[in-house]
Amino acid sequence: MSSSNFNAVLLEISNQLSAKQLDDIKFLCRDMIGKRDLEKINSGRELFQVFTERGRLGADNRDFLSGLLVHVHRLDLSEKLKSFHSHPGWGGTDDRLNAAVKAELDSATEVIAENLGRTWRKLGRKLGLAEVKLDSISNRHPTDLEETAVELLKEWRKSRGAEAQVEELIRALRACQYNLTADKVEHRLATLKH
Template sequence: MDPFLTLLHSFSSSLSDSELSSLKFLCRDNIGKRRLEAVQSGGGGFFSILLEQQLIARDKVSFLHILLESIKREDLVSQLNQFVEEGEVYAPDDQPDMHEKRLQKAAMEVICDNVGRDWRMLIRKLGVSEVKIDRIVVANPYNLHEQLAQSLREWQKWKGKDAKVSDLIKALRACNMNLVADKVEQKLLPLNAGTR
């Protein structure tokens, strides 16, 4: 499920009718009158229109920020800021090159197969926030392997092109998971040899 849509859904359920009316009023220059009138209660339809009109997107939240500030919903503004700070908004061109992605994929397979219950320590060492870790655990309550895999993908997404396999190895060693770090290095040897 898209975290941005989840955020918008939580916003829509917390808006009062008068706040929704205010938002519709503020958007009169951007959205046709008929479309705005079709939005009755709850902000779900309103946010759908904003998405369709490309006024907001997961990497384009300034318009939404202004709207929420205008109706004095500081609580929603801070949720939006937290969403942005946690790295949910990222640029597609901020990705590692293909060789680094191949290395990451291989390293992450080894890590998922060899790191057990202590996976949270590793993910914390990589800098992923507790909020994200908890969200991943809730989404995959009985699957340790998937919790770790999702957490590693979250780290990858958050770091973008700064996500390096060397950081994974350093974090493993810092958590005294030297055997896993050695296995990762062994797995990467043939991949690295192919680029020389």
């Protein structure tokens, strides 16, 4: 993936930072950059350029900025940065899945979203998603549980990439004692195959 795609992500993050959040990030970096240089920086874009020049930021080196974003309570932007794929030829997760697997995952997502409700976090943990990720999902959809479940499964699919399989979802549902939902997923898959 080209550096222009990574720069587009950085620009988007820069545009979403408030002036206070930018000041807070600059404060956290005062030992690394120096007061005089920091005073000249007026945007996230300019700050990210300094990070890049000093070897602290790149398409394959995102942890430093990601950590700073967490410190200023922008978990959503930290997740956006972490989810950027720098490997050539990688598009979205779904274009790496064959059509049959994608159809199965889409159907399973629909069934789970309709049936999961308030217990979505338990499934998220069982699928191996971090608490930070779960908090970010919750913040994006605080009242719509069905959308929350869809977002949860989208994040799981992104984390698993081409290895995402419906069987893993069913195992996780059963491990959480969500057997009725697991049965409904299996029934929907059986109707897909006939």
